[in-house]
Amino acid sequence: MKLVIAIIQPYKLEEVKEELYKSEINLITVSEVLGHGRQMGVTEVYRGHKETGNLLRKIRLEIAVNENYVEPAIKAIVKGAKTGEAGDGKIFVLDLNECVRIRTEERGPVAIG
Amino acid sequence: MKLVIAIIQPYKLEEVKEELYKSEINLITVSEVLGHGRQMGVTEVYRGAKETGNLLRKMRLEIAVNDNYLEPAIKAIVKGAKTGETGDGKIFVLELKECVRIRTEERGPVAIG
């Protein structure tokens, strides 16, 4: 089992979700985070003072998958989030040792999804 | 060392916290996330238009534990969060390679908790 963590542009969330559903990946967790980016983002202006914050608003996705779904998940995220510009985001893949479905207390691969 | 990530129902947070404290697990980090669920959640109604969003509000717990605390942590979360209905949530367990207590720069198992 793997835990896929992706940091993407906020406005791409809809498309990424769409792509994941198409690949039959349903178990996702979304949160709002600040991320350091190389890209400049949109300059914000406050009372005439220009602000190009280096911490930008991002969306963080966590997706737990069985091994055979890792590649489809990565493909789906890339397909939904890629624009080719700096700031499209990153995908990290971690080993997942255990997974528990709280309702039934089932464990392991069967508990995912 | 292990990193436990649990996604639970928001209104169960108090009880899960309670159970974790009973098991002497104190180091927890909580954040508000959106999660995809199989369950319908409470239908929200806006100006008469019913709304069953597919991303639902959840709480995400991160708990770093030494290996001997892993099972107690899982048990505590299950005990606090289980209702038997869909939407109770999931628990993920990841390998934790390193842990540093910033104050003392201690590393490894001693830095946890």
Next chain:
Amino acid sequence: MINGADTVFILFSTSLVMLMTPGLAFFYGGMVRRKNILSVLMQCFIALCLLSLHWMFFGYSLSFAPGNVFWGGFKWAGLSGVGLEPYAAYSATIPHQAFMIFQMMFAVITPALIIGAFAERMRFSAFLAFILLWATFVYDPICHWVWGEGGWLKSLGVLDFAGGIVVHTSAGIAALVTTIFMGKRKNLEHTPSPHNLPFVVLGTALLWFGWFGFNAGSALAANGLAVNAFVATNAAAAAAGLSWALLEWIRNGKPTVFGMVTGSIAGLATVTPASGFVSVMSAIIIGVSASVLCFIAVSITKPKFKYDDSLDAFGVHGVGGILGTLLTGLFASKAINSAGANGLFYGNYKQFFIQLFAVIVVVIYTFVVTFIIYKLVDVFFRMRVSEKDESMGLDLTQHHERAYTVLE
């Protein structure tokens, strides 16, 4: 004879007092947890809708029609006979309907004040039944006793300029009753902190703004008395806000914005019965004593007796209202309002005992009748939400909606 300036003043004051109920909604709404804010806003708003209609159908008649000494009867039910001509016994220079609607806003905000006691745990249907019965059997009679033509406390010479007894004492005592019988909220070991303090400050600002209509408008004419009430109101609120901040500074090391706004509201509630009878210097003393006493009630008495007056409706309004009514008996002066009376400090000790008597009567009456209404509603509607609903929050369980979105 209708006077244009007086009519303008009352219409504008009415608008201001109307705004106090939403002001209260934000004052209370900011204090509850995120999952319950809409339930508080909803309760305040529905009170505005429901009690407006209650007032026109029979509330105004029960309170102000010239009935017997205890209540006004149904002579003016459905506003029959309440027209655009002045009614001299109440106000000779404005249309009767203007007086009616000005009083309506008082009848709306009084039950809304009680919300602070049972916030975060009352069922919505029970709430509706409760406030409707409470307005009819507690507010309307007390209003008639103190302000209505022929009311027995009025005949006794009780002074209550803008509602220290009628509004704040009655609502505060009702708050105490409901909070005792409803019991504590779940999981109270960690007292929940206000989820949105800027809303509390916004609510306070709107309440302070609206209170000018509440107190100065109670002069029912644009005259010197209105100006006195206006100035006294502002003075007491300022003095009370400042002294609460000082109290905290001394006792807890830091003044808080939450404390300061609570103090201001306590000052406003306390000066309400006095504003048309006391001088500005007296108003400052009233403001300072309001903060001291309410501070004790909220931060010492409440934890000691362990009742869960969630948002301190009793601690601020009940205590403030009672204190203000008694202080009116001390500080009232005929030099300010010749239609009033002198208080203890101006050589008329009798006035103080009249005020004391009125407070005792109203406290007992409110306590008993609120208790009966509470039990009745509990039997038919069940007052408290289920445990699960309480931890999920009233917004979702009572109204199927949520105040804020998470991402978008």
Next chain:
Amino acid sequence: MVNAGDTAWVLMSSALVLLMTPALAFFYGGMVRRKNVLSVLMQCFIIVCVLSIQWVVIGYSLSFAPSKGFWGGLQWLGLNGVGLEPYADYAGTIPHQAFMVFQMMFAIITPALIIGAFAERMKFSAFLVFTLLWATFVYDPLCHWVWGMGGWLRNIGALDFAGGTVVHINAGIAALVTAIVLGKRSNLDKNVPTPHNMPFVVLGTALLWFGWFGFNAGSALAANGLAVNAFVVTNTAAAAAGLSWALIEWLRNGKPTIFGVCSGAVAGLVAITPAAGFVSVIPAIIIGMLVSVFCFIAVTVIKPLFGYDDSLDAFGVHCVGGIWGALATGLFASRLVNSAGADGLFFGNPKQFLVQLAAVGVTIVYTSVVTLIIYKLVDLFIGVRVDEKSEAMGLDLTQHHERAYTVLE
């Protein structure tokens, strides 16, 4: 003769009505998604600025200068001749400029109401041009017909106390037209956005209700019994409508919502607007109770049925409520309340109902045609809708380069 009491009331009322536009900003702003709240606040605020200027330069003259034509005359351009003496044909006891500034606030809030239809997807530059043209070619003529000296709807006896046709039907129809031609927001079929900050909606409603006392009672233009009547029925209708919306939801969906109560209260205020100075308390309760039924149907049945995306229900609440109010005035108006008015159908004068119907019909036809033309023109030269990426990123960031809330601190 300038009367101090009357002048105080109209000035006070002008201030109250001014506050309604920011109130509307919060009412609408709370409903949109987080990424678009500033765009709505911005649109409301810039309207206050733009139309205040438009009104003193040309708008007031086009609307109120006596003339039998399409517009008012041009003799009051730049407030020429609009001084501090009363102008008896409009208001005999207050300075002419007080009347002018009171009316200005109506001219400001009317185009602001339309924002609800095109929220979350209109380009800011296009919005500015659209609003200015709309105020000049739709609001000003219509205002002249109904309220101006020599206006033809006024001459046939149409009753509109505080702006049912001029303000609400007018803005509501324009909202429907723009919502249809602008098309839906993207991704709407996948998830309907929920209000991002409901307390703001409540705050906006509270301030609207507060300001509406000036809107309706101020329209008596004097501090007299008529103003008190308008004040009382305004509050009554709002209360009745808020309550009845809650009841409808309770019956239909199992729970009453605060969003519903707020929508109902605003619908009640809209419906009582044309009637406020002509009906008494009991008709006000009926008008309020029923308006919630009509608007509820418009919002929850008709809108999904036809599939137009009136984002914040500007049409569903203001137009539907306004039409019901204008027609109800023809039913319930009574000379006992206002001797300068007329009796309605229920008081033995069926003709009044037909006159009201005619005024409503004319407004609907005129406004929809001209709004469509203006829209097409603006679309041709500037382009009304933002591109897809900007829409997904939100108008705050793409149109104004700022953001409403911070994430962490």
